[in-house]
Amino acid sequence: xxxxxxxxxxxxxxxxxxxxxxxxTMILSDxxxxxxxxxxxxxxDDSRSFGPFVENQSAYFMSLNRNKESIALNLKNEKxxxxxxxxxxxxxxxxxxxxxxxxxxxxxxxESLKDKYPKLIYASASGFGQTGPLKELPAYDMVVQGMGGxxxxxxxxxxxxxxxxxxxxxxxxxxxxAIGINAALYNRQKTGKGMxxxxxxxxxxxxxxxxxxxxxxxxxxxxKPMGSRHPSISPFEAFKTKxxxxxIAAGNDKLxxxxxxxxxxxxxxxxxxxxxxxxxxxxxxxxxILEIKLQQNSTAEWCKILxxxxxxCGPINNIKDVVESPQTEARNMIVSAMHNKIGKFKMPGxxxxxSLYKDPTTRGDIPDLDQHREKILKEFxx
Amino acid sequence: xxxxxxxxxxxxxxxxxxxxxxxxTMILSDxxxxxxxxxxxxxxDDSRSFGPFVENQSAYFMSLNRNKESIALNLKNEKxxxxxxxxxxxxxxxxxxxxxxxxxxxxxxxESLKDKYPKLIYASASGFGQTGPLKELPAYDMVVQGMGGxxxxxxxxxxxxxxxxxxxxxxxxxxxxAIGINAALYNRQKTGKGMxxxxxxxxxxxxxxxxxxxxxxxxxxxxKPMGSRHPSISPFEAFKTKxxxxxIAAGNDKLxxxxxxxxxxxxxxxxxxxxxxxxxxxxxxxxxILEIKLQQNSTAEWCKILxxxxxxCGPINNIKDVVESPQTEARNMIVSAMHNKIGKFKMPGxxxxxSLYKDPTTRGDIPDLDQHREKILKEFxx
Numbered sequence: 001x002x003x004x005x006x007x008x009x010x011x012x013x014x015x016x017x018x019x020x021x022x023x024x025t026m027i028l029s030d031x032x033x034x035x036x037x038x039x040x041x042x043x044x045d046d047s048r049s050f051g052p053f054v055e056n057q058s059a060y061f062m063s064l065n066r067n068k069e070s071i072a073l074n075l076k077n078e079k080x081x082x083x084x085x086x087x088x089x090x091x092x093x094x095x096x097x098x099x100x101x102x103x104x105x106x107x108x109x110x111e112s113l114k115d116k117y118p119k120l121i122y123a124s125a126s127g128f129g130q131t132g133p134l135k136e137l138p139a140y141d142m143v144v145q146g147m148g149g150x151x152x153x154x155x156x157x158x159x160x161x162x163x164x165x166x167x168x169x170x171x172x173x174x175x176x177x178a179i180g181i182n183a184a185l186y187n188r189q190k191t192g193k194g195m196x197x198x199x200x201x202x203x204x205x206x207x208x209x210x211x212x213x214x215x216x217x218x219x220x221x222x223x224k225p226m227g228s229r230h231p232s233i234s235p236f237e238a239f240k241t242k243x244x245x246x247x248i249a250a251g252n253d254k255l256x257x258x259x260x261x262x263x264x265x266x267x268x269x270x271x272x273x274x275x276x277x278x279x280x281x282x283x284x285x286x287x288x289i290l291e292i293k294l295q296q297n298s299t300a301e302w303c304k305i306l307x308x309x310x311x312x313c314g315p316i317n318n319i320k321d322v323v324e325s326p327q328t329e330a331r332n333m334i335v336s337a338m339h340n341k342i343g344k345f346k347m348p349g350x351x352x353x354x355s356l357y358k359d360p361t362t363r364g365d366i367p368d369l370d371q372h373r374e375k376i377l378k379e380f381x382x
Numbered sequence: 383x384x385x386x387x388x389x390x391x392x393x394x395x396x397x398x399x400x401x402x403x404x405x406x407t408m409i410l411s412d413x414x415x416x417x418x419x420x421x422x423x424x425x426x427d428d429s430r431s432f433g434p435f436v437e438n439q440s441a442y443f444m445s446l447n448r449n450k451e452s453i454a455l456n457l458k459n460e461k462x463x464x465x466x467x468x469x470x471x472x473x474x475x476x477x478x479x480x481x482x483x484x485x486x487x488x489x490x491x492x493e494s495l496k497d498k499y500p501k502l503i504y505a506s507a508s509g510f511g512q513t514g515p516l517k518e519l520p521a522y523d524m525v526v527q528g529m530g531g532x533x534x535x536x537x538x539x540x541x542x543x544x545x546x547x548x549x550x551x552x553x554x555x556x557x558x559x560a561i562g563i564n565a566a567l568y569n570r571q572k573t574g575k576g577m578x579x580x581x582x583x584x585x586x587x588x589x590x591x592x593x594x595x596x597x598x599x600x601x602x603x604x605x606k607p608m609g610s611r612h613p614s615i616s617p618f619e620a621f622k623t624k625x626x627x628x629x630i631a632a633g634n635d636k637l638x639x640x641x642x643x644x645x646x647x648x649x650x651x652x653x654x655x656x657x658x659x660x661x662x663x664x665x666x667x668x669x670x671i672l673e674i675k676l677q678q679n680s681t682a683e684w685c686k687i688l689x690x691x692x693x694x695c696g697p698i699n700n701i702k703d704v705v706e707s708p709q710t711e712a713r714n715m716i717v718s719a720m721h722n723k724i725g726k727f728k729m730p731g732x733x734x735x736x737s738l739y740k741d742p743t744t745r746g747d748i749p750d751l752d753q754h755r756e757k758i759l760k761e762f763x764x
Binding site: 149 | 428529536541550568618701727
């Protein structure tokens with residue numbers, strides 16, 4: 001399948017595994033780049049052993065590595081190094097998420113490559129970055145979710161530690177790495193120069209702390225988990241209805257007034273609830289009043305009524321609900337790719353919809369470990 | 383302050399407000415672009431009224447809008463439209479996060495601009511996207527966190543609805559929009575053409591659902607919140623210690639064996655815990671065994687011992703801990719910018735560290751509403 005997109009014609013040498021790196025190179029592939037994934041011989045990407053499994057194949061691995069080619073190379077072995085060094089000069093982008101120092105030990109650190117390949121864009125994603133006192137430490141998503149402060153503001157008040165239900169530590173860093181690589185590509189077009197990118201998962205956690213970090217930096221407050229409540233906008237949380245919950249996010253005075261009209265409640269003229277600052281102060285009282293009203297109808301009924309008045313609201317969907325939503329289908333957000341053993345496999349699509357390029361409903365094949373060795377050796381004249 | 387980076391020399395016309403759009407244009411600014419923020423006269427960006435406040439200035443707004451210039455324009459007013467249309471031809475990138483259709487009504491939809499400005503990159507970020515049955519609905523972060531399935535997998539088992547403690551619905555979409563814009567810039571260098579980008583917050587939520595969505599797509603399972611536990615890797619969660627909690631993420635067999643050696647526990651040879659699949663099955667039993675051991679020391683003591691053996695682990699830091707961490711300082715992840723009333727203001731830095739460009743400790747000034755009107759009118763000869 002020809003890979004069409006802004007990055008078509010570019011070659012990514014993908015030395016990544018598990019999530020942060022593979023998520024980044026998946027995006028590069030969705031944008032049109034060709035990705036050659038270099039995996040450790042024998043076991044391959046660690047995530048090939050992560051569940052859920054379909055016929056012994058990791059659905060976790062498959063969902064992240066569609067449309068990549070796989071070659072198994074031991075970068076400490078002389079013969080494999082020769083193969084790698086034949087591909088390297090053709091690469092536009094090298095992405096890796098080893099612990100800092102690993103590739104340098106094998107002779108492939110940025111310092112060794114930059115003079116030989118001045119146009120190469122070399123991106124390293126790691127737990128703590130290439131600098132600083134913690135740089136040597138290994139990290140996984142959970143470690144940076146914990147250390148980066150996000151877990152300290154996620155959960156119910158006084159509950160056990162609560163992780164974000166997806167690996168946001170990895171994914172956020174994968175996204176920032178993809179931004180850096182694309183900016184570096186633009187820069188290379190202008191200047192002819194490649195560059196090195198150093199992305200730390202922990203840094204990315206800090207970059208997404210939003211008002212929580214401002215609360216500390218400006219007031220010295222240490223924010224705590226607040227369940228579903230937003231710390232500075234009210235009403236902006238999940239409320240109980242007759243049958244389940246509804247999220248209502250009336251983010252400004254106009255929306256609050258509109259919501260009060262729907263509920264036939266004269267709250268927007270009440271001094272306790274007039275401004276967002278007032279509502280924040282008196283949110284517990286406001287919530288009680290709203291939940292009495294909301295008990296009268298089901299979530300679906302309330303959504304219909306509120307949506308008519310353009311009040312931001314919605315149900316708390318489970319994964320089945322969101323996968324089966326007509327909006328998800330209309331947006332082509334579930335796509336498929338073929339695997340040579342299990343056939344057609346479904347996974348999330350690309351949320352970057354571009355007027356110049358089609359958003360195909362299928363992606364290129366999912367590779368078995370070392371599946372493309374012969375093809376690559378032949379193509380690169382090895 | 384000269385703005386240096388891969389995007390320097392580019393002009394962003396920023397029609398965004400609150401979070402998804404401003405987060406995206408903040409990244410573009412950090413990458414070197416010049417950002418002119420067009421705000422509604424009188425009130426400006428909604429987030430100017432979101433707490434926390436410092437001397438009546440919104441810290442929320444300030445943290446997202448450093449290094450942008452502000453001009454207040456009513457895009458429905460003829461006089462203001464003329465000003466806008468003088469700036470527009472100079473813009474490389476237009477970013478907006480109005481409800482779909484709003485800018486078209488004002489005469490500035492992509493359809494009206496694309497022929498006149500064929501090099502313009504025009505990015506729309508919205509709740510549900512420009513297409514599909516839900517496109518007309520308004521959204522805020524909480525709404526898409528609820529509708530996109532993320533809340534259904536975040537929280538303690540059977541707890542009240544739990545939101546991710548940061549506005550990950552907005553931020554993720556801001557990141558994908560920034561990726562799309564940078565890829566479009568590279569594409570424009572190659573082809574001379576601008577393009578339209580349509581990013582939906584809901585799509586982005588689907589794109590980050592990781593193994594939760596694969597569980598449903600491949601097995602029909604509907605995943606539920608699991609507290610701090612990872613659904614397919616074990617051990618990978620928060621454990622109780624003598625004084626608090628420790629996150630341990632022993633993501634493969636080798637790390638698990640290393641962890642067992644540290645604890646002097648012969649678990650890696652036990653048939654119940656030999657492989658990741660075994661450990662996933664018997665995680666409750668494993669957790670009990672580990673927590674008996676972990677009760678012997680404090681979190682800090684265990685971190686020191688485990689880190690020596692390179693076992694991924696860490697404390698659950700609060701926001702103060704992470705802000706004051708030497709790693710945060712070493713990585714320049716807290717930067718500052720000036721505000722003309724309150725002086726120096728601190729906020730998160732840029733996690734994209736680039737070899738070709740410095741990562742300054744300060745950013746350009748934070749704008750008051752309409753602060754740059756005179757300067758802009760003069761510069762654009764209006």
